[in-house]
Amino acid sequence: xxxxxxxxxxxxxxxxxxxxxxxxxxxxxxxxxxxxxxxxxxxxxxxxxxxxxxxxxxxxxxxxxxxxxxxxxxxxxxxxxxxxxxxxxxxxxxxxxxxxxxxxxxxxxxxxxxxxxxxxxxxxxxxxxxxxxxxxxxxxxxxxxxxxxxxxxxxxxxxxxxxxxxxxxxxxxxxxxxxxxxxxxxxxxxxxxxxxxxxxxxxxxxxxxxxxxxxxxxxxxxxxxxxxxxxxxxxxxxxxxxxxxxxxxxxxxxxxxxxxxxxxxxxxxxxxxxxxxxxxxxxxxxxxxxxxxxxxxxxxxxxxxxxxxxxxxxxxxxxxxxxxxxxxxxxxx
Amino acid sequence: xxxxxxxxxxxxxxxxxxxxxxxxxxxxxxxxxxxxxxxxxxxxxxxxxxxxxxxxxxxxxxxxxxxxxxxxxxxxxxxxxxxxxxxxxxxxxxxxxxxxxxxxxxxxxxxxxxxxxxxxxxxxxxxxxxxxxxxxxxxxxxxxxxxxxxxxxxxxxxxxxxxxxxxxxxxxxxxxxxxxxxxxxxxxxxxxxxxxxxxxxxxxxxxxxxxxxxxxxxxxxxxxxxxxxxxxxxxxxxxxxxxxxxxxxxxxxxxxxxxxxxxxxxxxxxxxxxxxxxxxxxxxxxxxxxxxxxxxxxxxxxxxxxxxxxxxxxxxxxxxxxxxxxxxxxxxx
Numbered sequence: 197x198x199x200x201x202x203x204x205x206x207x208x209x210x211x212x213x214x215x216x217x218x219x220x221x222x223x224x225x226x227x228x229x230x231x232x233x234x235x236x237x238x239x240x241x242x243x244x245x246x247x248x249x250x251x252x253x254x255x256x257x258x259x260x261x262x263x264x265x266x267x268x269x270x271x272x273x274x275x276x277x278x279x280x281x282x283x284x285x286x287x288x289x290x291x292x293x294x295x296x297x298x299x300x301x302x303x304x305x306x307x308x309x310x311x312x313x314x315x316x317x318x319x320x321x322x323x324x325x326x327x328x329x330x331x332x333x334x335x336x337x338x339x340x341x342x343x344x345x346x347x348x349x350x351x352x353x354x355x356x357x358x359x360x361x362x363x364x365x366x367x368x369x370x371x372x373x374x375x376x377x378x379x380x381x382x383x384x385x386x387x388x389x390x391x392x393x394x395x396x397x398x399x400x401x402x403x404x405x406x407x408x409x410x411x412x413x414x415x416x417x418x419x420x421x422x423x424x425x426x427x428x429x430x431x432x433x434x435x436x437x438x439x440x441x442x443x444x445x446x447x448x449x450x451x452x453x454x455x456x457x458x459x460x461x462x463x464x465x466x467x468x469x470x471x472x473x474x475x476x477x478x479x480x481x482x483x484x485x486x487x488x489x490x491x492x493x494x495x496x497x498x499x500x501x502x503x504x505x506x507x508x509x510x511x512x513x514x515x516x517x518x519x520x521x522x523x524x525x526x527x528x529x
Numbered sequence: 530x531x532x533x534x535x536x537x538x539x540x541x542x543x544x545x546x547x548x549x550x551x552x553x554x555x556x557x558x559x560x561x562x563x564x565x566x567x568x569x570x571x572x573x574x575x576x577x578x579x580x581x582x583x584x585x586x587x588x589x590x591x592x593x594x595x596x597x598x599x600x601x602x603x604x605x606x607x608x609x610x611x612x613x614x615x616x617x618x619x620x621x622x623x624x625x626x627x628x629x630x631x632x633x634x635x636x637x638x639x640x641x642x643x644x645x646x647x648x649x650x651x652x653x654x655x656x657x658x659x660x661x662x663x664x665x666x667x668x669x670x671x672x673x674x675x676x677x678x679x680x681x682x683x684x685x686x687x688x689x690x691x692x693x694x695x696x697x698x699x700x701x702x703x704x705x706x707x708x709x710x711x712x713x714x715x716x717x718x719x720x721x722x723x724x725x726x727x728x729x730x731x732x733x734x735x736x737x738x739x740x741x742x743x744x745x746x747x748x749x750x751x752x753x754x755x756x757x758x759x760x761x762x763x764x765x766x767x768x769x770x771x772x773x774x775x776x777x778x779x780x781x782x783x784x785x786x787x788x789x790x791x792x793x794x795x796x797x798x799x800x801x802x803x804x805x806x807x808x809x810x811x812x813x814x815x816x817x818x819x820x821x822x823x824x825x826x827x828x829x830x831x832x833x834x835x836x837x838x839x840x841x842x843x844x845x846x847x848x849x850x851x852x853x854x855x856x857x858x859x860x861x862x
Contacts, residue, residue, distance in 0.1 A: 216627075217848055250597070250624040252844055253586040264583070283616035291583040294549075469842075509802075511585055515550055515843065 198347075200379070202298065203271040203487035205348035207340075207370055208259025209332040209356050209363070210277030210301075211311040212284040213512055215323075215472065216251040218316045223324055230318065233325040233387045235359060241328040244314055253284075255291035256313060256512040257332070258386060259354045261473045265480025265502050267295040268518040270529060271487070274298035274344050276366070280331040284310035291513075301339050304331040321468035321507065333360030337369040345370050346377035349487040350409065352479065355386035358394040371406050380486075384411035384479060391419040402436050409486065410440040411479050417442050430457055441482050441496055443475055443503070449496045460496040463504035473512035477502040480518070488529070501525055531680070533712070535631065536604040536820035538681035540673075540703060541592025542665040542689050542696070543610030543634075544644040545617040546845055548656075548805065549584040551649045556657055563651065566658040566720045568692060574661040577647055586617075588624035589646060589845040590665070591719060592687045594806045598813025598835050600628040601851040603862060604820070607631035607677050609699075613664040617643035624846075634672050637664040654801035654840065666693030670702040678703050679710035682820040683742065685812065688719035691727040704739050713819075717744035717812060724752040735769050742819065743773040744812050750775050763790055774815050774829055776808055776836070782815075782829045793829040796837035806845035810835040813851070821862070834858055 223230055226244065236244065255264075257277060266273035275292055279285035281303045288310060292299035311332035316324045335357075345351055351374040357363040371381045383401060385391050391398060398420060401407050410433070414426050421429040426444075433440050433452050440452040448462035478499035485495025501522055505514050522529050556563055559577065569577065588597075590610060599606035608625055612618035614636045621643060625632035644665035649657045668690075678684055684707040690696040704714045716734060718724050724731060731753060734740050743766070747759050754762040759777075766773050766785050773785040781795035811832035818828025834855055838847050855862050 245623060248627065250588070250627045250846065251620075253620065255583070287584075287586065290578060294581065294583045509843065510848065511843075513583065 200349035200487070201272060201347035202274045202344065202349065204263070204266055204350045204352050204483045205274040205276065205344055206259035206263040206352045207276045207357065207367065208354035209257050209311055209329060210260055210279045210288055211257035211313045211327060211332060212288055213254050213256035213313050213315050213472065214245070214251045215254060215315045215317060215470070215510055216249045218249060218318060220318050223316060223318065228316070228324050228326070230324050231322050232389050233327055236326050236328055238328060241312070241314070241326070244326055248314060248316065252510065253287070254511045254513065255288045256472070258356060258384065258476045259352065260292070261476035261512045262352060262479045262483065263292070263297045264295050264513045265477045265518060266484050267297050268514045269480060269484045269502065269522060270519040271484045274348060276301050276335065276339055278304055278331050278335040278339065279310045280304045280308060282310050284312060285331070298344065300341070301335070304334055307331065308334065315472055317470045317472070317510065321471045323470060323472045329360060334362060335360070335366050336362040337366050340366050340370045340373065342373045345373040346379065348374070348379060350380045350382050350483055352382040352384070352483055354384055355390045355394065355398060358390065358397065380408040381406060382409035382411065382483065383407045384475070385416035385420060388415045388419040391416050395420060408438060410437045411475070411482070412440070413443045413475055414445070439492060441478070441499065443478050448500055449478065451492045451496050453492050458493055460493060460500060463500045465504045465508055468507050470510045471507050473506040474503045476512065477506040477514065498522060498527060533682035533820070534605065534680035535607045535677070535682065537596070537599055537683045537685050537816045538607040538609065538677055539592035539596040539685045540609045540690065540700065541687035542590050542644055542662060543593055543612045543621055544590035544646045544660060544665060545621055546587050546589035546646050546648050546805065547578070547584045548587060548648045548650060548803070548843055549582045551582060551651060553651050556649060556651065561649070561657050561659070563657050564655050565722050566660055569659050569661055571661060574645070574647070574659070577659055581647060581649065585843065586620070587844045587846065588621045589805070591689060591717065591809045592685065593625070594809035594845045595685060595812045595816065596625070596630045597628050597846045598810045598851060599817050600630050601847045602813060602817045602835065602855060603852040604817045607681060609634050609668065609672055611637055611664050611668040611672065612643045613637045613641060615643050617645060618664070631677065633674070634668070637667055640664065641667065648805055650803045650805070650843065654804045656803060656805040662693060667695060668693070668699050669695040670699045673699050673703045673706065675706045678706040679712065681707070681712060683713045683715050683816055685715040685717070685816055687717055688723045688727065688731060691723065691730065713741040714739060715742035715744065715816065716740045717808070718749035718753060721748045721752040724749050728753060741771055743770045744808070744815070745773070746776045746808055772825060774811070774832065776811050781833055782811065784825045784829050786825050791826055793826060793833060796833045798837045798841055801840050803843045804840050806839040807836045809845065810839040810847065831855060831860060
């Protein structure tokens with residue numbers, strides 16, 4: 197097996213974020229479930245945009261943020277995701293290329309617009325997402341370049357890909373190619389309601405060996421195993437999956453592996469501005485670490501460091517070099 | 530004379546900012562003069578965008594930022610500026626309406642794109658701007674709604690309007706209407722190189738009584754009077770203009786009025802993230818204060834408070850309610 201050209205290939209919905217600060221009252225008035233992702237259609241996107249406050253725009257999408265984080269750590273990352281040939285699509289491609297991520301998925305022409313997500317940030321830093329999938333849902337098996345999959349140490353995919361039917365097929369196709377090439381496959385559960393929509397399929401992927409490395413946060417994991425008890429869910433996970441990293445907010449992360457269950461503290465953050473991208477950036481650090489043969493505990497520490505950077509400012513991707521931050525923190529990367 | 534419906538009407542180039550962190554070396558390599566605004570054409574915009582790092586997008590433009598700041602202070606603001614009927618134009622209009630700014634300038638259809646400015650932020654927080662004017666340069670006298678001008682206590686305009694010939698005419702037209710309605714007219718000098726391009730005309734506007742309230746920073750004022758000596762420039766200004774506010778970076782601001790020259794300290798900022806919008810937000814506070822019959826010194830203090838908010842984060846407009854911040858600081862607004 198050749199040494200991998202990419203530390204990770206990330207596959208997900210390519211989305212431009214429209215980020216706005218708001219008050220909790222607005223979420224109530226709009227009937228939104230705080231901290232989760234809502235899929236919306238074009239008409240709802242228009243009415244919500246008209247009602248919400250001023251915003252900034254930034255390239256986002258869970259797996260895209262993870263790819264950008266790996267690049268910021270000095271890693272080699274690739275991304276597959278579908279944008280349209282429009283203004284947001286141009287911004288998305290620019291932001292990927294500018295940070296050195298390999299991103300060559302053909303852009304959609306003459307059809308749906310590039311996906312956007314209206315992300316409402318409450319004073320506690322929590323974010324509530326409202327996603328119009330647009331072109332992103334047309335990611336198909338044809339967009340899976342097998343040469344890139346085979347060249348990536350880890351192929352990492354969003355649970356959100358289960359929402360668009362074609363993207364789900366792309367996911368399965370990529371997983372098959374990765375395993376045939378002797379590489380690893382990783383899944384993030386994305387969102388507790390996403391888990392609720394696809395619980396049986398996600399459990400199937402984990403139990404049939406499709407997933408080598410699982411990411412979840414505590415509410416996603418509890419949703420997966422339909423239990424309020426995190427410890428019970430962790431025990432079930434340990435039996436189901438060879439390696440997993442579970443983020444637990446201010447309490448950091450939990451690594452579940454053959455060596456047992458280990459806890460890693462969160463990196464302290466003085467002012468939490470915006471939790472958007474926290475889980476995605478944790479995954480950047482963990483994937484980069486595993487791809488570089490770090491101990492999983494150290495990889496999780498790198499993950500919490502990356503997450504701490506992104507929640508200190510508005511926006512879903514790092515604005516400071518994660519490699520510089522990691523080196524200052526004593527990581528030899 | 531009726532009480533004004535608007536504290537201020539702001540007129541300027543309507544621009545979406547494309548903000549990116551960079552190193553000083555990149556400015557050197559791109560032959561850019563740090564801290565100033567460069568006008569660029571479409572081809573240069575493309576080549577610079579291809580060369581620069583990942584960015585975020587946010588509605589900007591000097592006078593637009595000032596209007597947003599006045600609204601954030603709880604004031605009534607209007608804005609005239611030209612955007613196109615495209616994605617950035619839609620974002621620009623949304624951001625104005627969402628914060629309560631009156632903005633009804635007809636959008637350009639079928640022609641140039643909405644203006645954008647690539648703003649490069651160096652580690653010292655300084656910003657270097659590269660503006661493609663696009664649709665903004667087609668603001669014309671026809672876009673000056675006399676009812677709005679007459680209803681604004683102060684009509685405030687950018688020196689940058691002098692670059693597009695039609696916009697300059699719009700400026701003169703608005704100033705005439707404002708004075709006929711018994712209102713005040715204000716000008717910001719915008720940029721030292723802008724002053725260099727239009728020094729004689731700006732001095733003419735100040736000396737012939739078109740400008741009642743002048744804004745400048747120290748380098749713009751020294752450029753206006755072609756002197757390296759700020760005190761000499763301030764003395765010349767005192768003889769030329771009834772009221773002026775001169776920002777002097779970390780040293781705060783200087784108010785020049787019939788009562789003499791007074792200095793106001795800057796509001797301390799722990800971490801300067803991005804100086805974009807500092808002068809624009811200072812103008813928000815000062816204009817709001819003057820429109821509400823505050824003492825000019827207090828108005829300048831409100832200006833430094835507004836400027837401090839915007840330089841603490843990336844982006845040219847406030848992300849926290851300026852009214853709340855001002856009330857916490859003891860302002861009765």
